[in-house]
Amino acid sequence: MQTDIEIAQAAEVWPIQKIAQAAGIEEHELAPYGYDKAKINLDSQVKRSPDLGKLILVTSINPTPAGEGKSTVTVGLADALAMAGKKTMIALREPSLGPVMGLKGGATGGGQSQVVPMADINLHFTGDFHALTSAHDTLAALLDNSLQQGNPLNIDPRRIIWKRVLDINDRALRNTVIGMGGPKSGVPRTDGFDITVASELMAILTLSTSLMDLKARIKKIVVAYTYDEEPVTVDDLGVAGALTVILKDAINPNLVQTLAHTPAIIHGGPFANIAQGTNSILATKTALQLADYAVTEAGFGADLGGEKFLDVKVPLLGKTPDTIVIVATVRALKHHGGVALANLNEENLTALATGLENLGQHLAAMQRYGVPVLVAINQFTADTPAEMQLIKDYVQEHGAQAYVANVWGQGGAGAQELAQAVIDTTAKESDFKPLYQAQDSVEDKINAIVQTIYGGAGFELSAQAQRQLAEFQRRGWDKLPIIMAKTQYSLSDDAKQLARPKNFTIHIREFIPKLGAGFLVALTGSILTMPGLPKHPAALDIDIDENGRITGLF
Template sequence: MQTDIEIAQAAEIKPITEIASNIGLKAHEIVPYGYDKTKIALDPSVSRKKDLGKLILVTSINPTPAGEGKSTVTVGLADALQLAGRKAMIALREPSLGPVMGMKGGATGGGYAQVLPMADINLHFTGDFHALTSAHDTLAAILDNSLQQGNPLNIDPRRILWKRVLDINDRALRHVSIGMGGPTSGVPREDGFDITVASELMAILTLSTDLMDLKERIARIVVGYTYEKEPVTVKELGVAGALTVLLKDAIKPNLVQTIAHTPAIIHGGPFANIAQGTNSILATKTALQLADYAVTEAGFGADLGGEKFLDVKVPLLGKTPDTIVVVATVRALKHHGGVALADLNTENVDALATGLKNLGQHLTAMGRYGVPVVVAINRFTADTETELQTIKDYVRQFGATAYTTEVWAKGGAGAQELASAVIETVEQESDFTPLYQPEDEAVDKLNAIVQTIYGGKKIALEPKAQKQLAEFKQRGWDKLPIIMAKTQYSLSDNAKQLGAPKDFIITVREFVPKLGAGFLVAMTGNILTMPGLPKHPAAFDIDIDEHGVITGLF
């Protein structure tokens, strides 16, 4: 069996200028990065529709090592819509080198439902992440230089929020000491590194509506506090303009294509377990302007990326989903039902029935928003007809229908039934209702997420979090949307609690104010903003030969 990269390397790829022309973009509206990828200019185009297309949000159950294939289904669905004669586009996030070199893998789909050029996208692509890393660390350098040059803003080195970033999993950098070389080497203090996708600049890039909005949001970033505990912003440091200059190209969406030549925009890459987990406003909006059907995905499960897409991104996007697709696999559901990874190829309807409660909670959560929901079963070769039918029978009680897809092996041809269902459901009436209102108290927003989306009992705040909320209320920050930083593997904040646990309490240990992005991050459990590498990183298996042919990249 061919690997993903072997399939991608054998695929025919069309000139990106042809793909751009096919969707109505003129030569002056694109900035090609070689033969097979281009950026799309930010200037409004007369060729773009004023009426937005239909929006399909693809999300999933809680991920497991057994695999779900959300991005693969997203790509396959868009290809299937194209096969059905519909004008479709995809909007996805960019992959981080952390998972690529670590253990999760890439973010371009798989098999015959992939986005090309697969290797480039999973590695350096158009340099967006490098630009973000440079801009973030430039701000860190400016901040420390301000301390060194007499500290005119009276910043308390003990209360600095702005860490440095690196786009690779490096646990050794979570906590570091800097400025240790004597008087000429800076002010000694404790610091640390986050992974680039956790940077507030990443969140800002994906939530900005244009270049000036990006600049204004950057200016609002709180980098730390003074000795009098007053917030210090980028505006006060005087570098909002310089940081925007470093991101002037990164803010432009990237256009590529699938194996089937369906246009795909890949832009931005915040993780959904520590950030908002969605591609950029500009990417999704552009796809909606250029196509009749825009298929997008949100990171990890519906409890993380799905909820954040609906409650954080949708108000800024100005467009609600017309259909939500929840992806599940027999294998993952059996794992949620207690089956060991080694035994997943054996039929086990009882375990599947237990694991289906996880899917049920996500269907309940997504159904709460008033948008039609369908289920995509990403089929594996070991799945039995009995197991597949068990899923289809189960989801009917939630008013949903499940459709089997085989997009890894067949591309768009493996999702034609799903595509037909989506074409039908996007025309149904919907009554989108957000989970909470902006004026709701922070604790009420947190409880709404825990109780409605996770199926838990309530939120609990540790003393530090309680004190922070009181301070935020005094500053007028307490009504911002909430980003839950939570394990992706469980509905609870305990990664080992699979399935659909009940009566659990989510504990928030602290909040991180991100005023530039426009939300508060609630840190739960032992979630980390700088992951570590596994014992056998994926990097061990990646190689290249004398002809430049890459192997081992999935």
């Protein structure tokens, strides 16, 4: 059986100009990065028709540690819609090197449902992540230089909240000490690193609507507090212009293609467990303006990326989904039913029935928004007819329909039934209802997320979080949306509580204000913003030969 990268390497890839022409992008609007990828010039965004196509949001249940193919289904569904004669585009996030070299893998789909050039997208692509890392760490350097040069802003080094970033899993850098070596080496203080996808600049890039909106948001970033406990912003430092210059190309969406030559825009890559988990506003809006059907995804499960797409991105996008597709797999549901990862290929209807409760919570949560919901069963070779029928029956009992998608093996041809259901469903009227209103209190917003989306009983705040919340209310920051940073493996904040836990409490240990992005982050449980590598990282299996041919990249 061919691996994903072998399939991608054997594919016929069209020149990017041909993909752009099919999508309706003019030659002068394109900035090619070689043969098969390009940037779409930002200026082209304002020239598009205000009429938007249909928006399909693909989300999922809580996955197993290996991931369950949400991106694969997104690509396969888009190819199936194109095969049905619908003008279709995809909007996806860019992969991070952290998972690529770590455990989960990349985010370009798999099998016959991939975006290409697969290796380039999973590695350096068009340099967006490098630009973000450089801009973030430039701000860190300028902040420390302000301390070194007499500290004119009266910054308290103990209250600097702007860490440095790196786009790789490196647990050794979570907590560091900098400025050692004497007076010429800076002011000694504690510091640390987050992964690049957790940077507020990543969130800002994906939520900005223009270059000047990007600059305005950067100005609002809170980087530290003074000795008088007043916030210090990028605007105070006077460096928003320089940071925007570093990101002037990164803000432009990237154009590539699927194996079936469906146009795909890939842009931005915040994780959904520690950030908002969506591709950029510009990517999704461009797809909506160019195509009749725009298929997009949000990271991890509906409890994370799905909720954040609907409550944080939709108000800025100005377009609600016409259909929500929840991806589920037999293997993930059996894992939620108590089956060990090593035994997931064995039929187990009892465990599957228990695990289906996880899907049931996600179904109820997404149906609450008033948008039609479908379920896609991402088929694996070990799945049995009895297992897939059990899922279909359960979903039907809960007011929706489930469709088998054999997109890894067959590409768009394996999702034709799902695609037709999407076409039929998007033609129906929907009545979108946001989970909360901006004027709601932080407590009410969090309760709505915990009780309605997670199915939990409530939440509790640490002493530090209580103090922070009181400060945010005093400063008027409490009207911002909430980004819950939570494990992706459970509806709760404990990764070991699988299926559909009951009467649990979400524990919030700290809030992080991200005023440039326009939300407050609530760190729950033991969630980390700099992941670590597993015992056997994927990097151990990746190689390249004398001809430049890569192996082991999935």
